[in-house]
Amino acid sequence: MTNEKLTLTTxxxxxxxKSDQVDHQKVxxxxxxxxxxxxxxxxxxxxxxxxxxxxxxxxxxxxxxxxSGIYAQTMAERGFLTIAFDPSFTGESGGQARFMASPDxxxxxxxxxxxxxxxxxxxxxxxxxxxxxxxxxxMALNAASIDTRVxxxxxxxxxxxxxxxxxxxxxxxxxxxxxxxxxxxLNQQRTADYQSGxxxxxxxxxxxxxxxxPQFIRDYxxxxxxxxxxxxxxxxxxxxxxxTGT
Numbered sequence: 001m002t003n004e005k006l007t008l009t010t011x012x013x014x015x016x017x018k019s020d021q022v023d024h025q026k027v028x029x030x031x032x033x034x035x036x037x038x039x040x041x042x043x044x045x046x047x048x049x050x051x052x053x054x055x056x057x058x059x060x061x062x063x064x065x066x067x068s069g070i071y072a073q074t075m076a077e078r079g080f081l082t083i084a085f086d087p088s089f090t091g092e093s094g095g096q097a098r099f100m101a102s103p104d105x106x107x108x109x110x111x112x113x114x115x116x117x118x119x120x121x122x123x124x125x126x127x128x129x130x131x132x133x134x135x136x137x138x139m140a141l142n143a144a145s146i147d148t149r150v151x152x153x154x155x156x157x158x159x160x161x162x163x164x165x166x167x168x169x170x171x172x173x174x175x176x177x178x179x180x181x182x183x184x185x186l187n188q189q190r191t192a193d194y195q196s197g198x199x200x201x202x203x204x205x206x207x208x209x210x211x212x213x214p215q216f217i218r219d220y221x222x223x224x225x226x227x228x229x230x231x232x233x234x235x236x237x238x239x240x241x242x243x244t245g246t
Contacts, residue, residue, distance in 0.1 A: 060135025
């Protein structure tokens with residue numbers, strides 16, 4: 001299988017400064033669904049021999065120019081070869097329709113990253129790991145549970161996206177009636193999307209923040225909607241996922 005041709009920026013457009021301790025390059029690889037993924041690869045300067053390697057992604061709805069890139073670059077400073085990748089349908093990665101998510105495909109994205117790392121000439125295939133941030137942490141654990149090539153997995157502020165999408169935050173909608181109404185709403189939106197020929201977006205992180213917003217909403221805004229973390233390709237920083245996309 002060959003990678004589809006992606007349009008990748010050549011500019012350093014991260015939300016963090018470039019380290020002088022690592023080399024950086026853009027790379028692509030494909031998953032088993034035929035989707036080509038875009039990644040930033042970070043390699044320790046003057047590294048020799050085969051290196052341990054780590055695949056990094058997340059948070060859910062973020063891009064590799066945000067948190068995952070910081071983790072990847074930092075771990076490269078500590079001697080690992082790393083990649084921070086955009087999941088399918090988001091960022092610079094391929095896949096249609098855009099702004100969709102799937103636990104199966106996003107789990108496969110992590111395994112595809114391991115495929116890529118395991119075949120690099122300067123990587124030790126017996127020393128592969130993953131870092132999943134926030135909602136992508138659950139996807140990393142899914143991948144780790146079935147991929148024996150992965151020797152270590154770390155999650156940061158891990159979140160179960162399947163659970164929150166089904167039950168709401170703090171399981172507030174974990175009852176039969178609310179689940180039924182969610183299904184009704186999503187299926188009505190499917191009909192509307194098909195009629196219009198376009199997917200309705202759900203809206204990204206709340207902005208401005210209401211006075212009575214819980215702390216986690218304030219934290220989202222303080223990162224994704226400010227100079228600290230905003231990125232033009234980030235789902236969370238902009239119009240969010242498709243309503244039926246998660």
